[in-house]
Amino acid sequence: MAKERNYRTAPPDSSEERPLTTEHDPDSVGTARLVEEIKETADKFARDHASRGDLKLVSRALRELRYALKVFKPFRRHRKVTVFGSARTKPDHPAYQSALEFGRRCAQAGWYVVTGAGGGIMEAAHVGAGRKMSMGLNIILPFEQSANYVISKDEKLVNLKYFFTRKLMFVKEVHAVAQFPGGFGTQDELFETLTLVQTGKRDLMPIVCIDAPGGTYWKNWLDFIIKNLLDQKLISPADLSLFKITDDVEEAVQEVLGFYCVYNSMRYVRDKLYLRLHVAPDAAFLDRLNDEFKDIVASGRIELTEAHELEVEDEHLSDLPRLTFHFNRRDFGRLRQMVDFINEGLGNC
Structure with missing residues (x-):
């Protein structure tokens, strides 16, 4: 029987790190060919007489992804959890305190905490994790948002123009997703993550929806899912196993860590x-x-x-x-x- 390993990872400066990643190191032989394919695709844009607007979109998206992947690459073998939730949640709100505690507990277990780098729930999770264990994917908007004070000007912060490049990084580079109450963006991220996992476009990972103690945000959401999706046979009963709902931070943390126990x-x-x-x-x-x-x-x-x-x-x-x-x-x-x-x-x- 193989020796059992500790699923709680140590911080990056520890001698007790465990091999954890599902991503693979680059293959030097295949890499050159893939770069050539990217160049060939760029040449085809010229051949196709692509519009300037289309080229600007593709160029900016490629540059954003290149830089974001560069930032995340040194951390590939460290567990990371993405935390979603409202930027409008105030520090005195119970959900803010829960997010703060969740970030703290994950960082203590050696997990990096990735958020949208804004205020509210995002700020709370970073406050709990601390600057060293925080990573940010900030979206550039005309009215909001600047990065929160924990991650601002940190080398682990990436600023992105497009939501789709940001959303890719949120899901591709992490090993778990935690959802706190939020608006359209939070719901969008949850449904996209569930869709990717349900269809196998993203490897299995824990997805936990965390309410404030005694809160009903996610319970009401689950009622909608059961009544309008499950009961109408639009999803399978087993699909409900892809996520967990709780209002207990410790239970949420164990849902994340325990997934990688064996x-x-x-x-x-x-x-x-x-x-x-x-x-x-x-x-x-x-x-x-x-x-x-x-x-x-x-x-x-x-x-x-x-x-x-x-x-x-x-x-x-x-x-x-x-x-x-x-x-x-x-x-x-x-x-x-x-x-x-x-x-x-x-x-x-």
């Missing part, structure tokens, strides 16, 4: 899904998995294996045991339930 990350290799774990299941547990989750196995069985030869670029994850199977690539709510089953069955989470 489970580490996932990757597709050719036509199979590989789940990397910190603990290898025994034969009896493997039989239970195959019995409980046979509905999401397209063919064959769930099997215990080692790293595939095509995972060579993931050297920092090479010693982790894997579960591999032909996933139907449809029932991601059930796949999340499978991860929960593994964490509960193999770990002290």
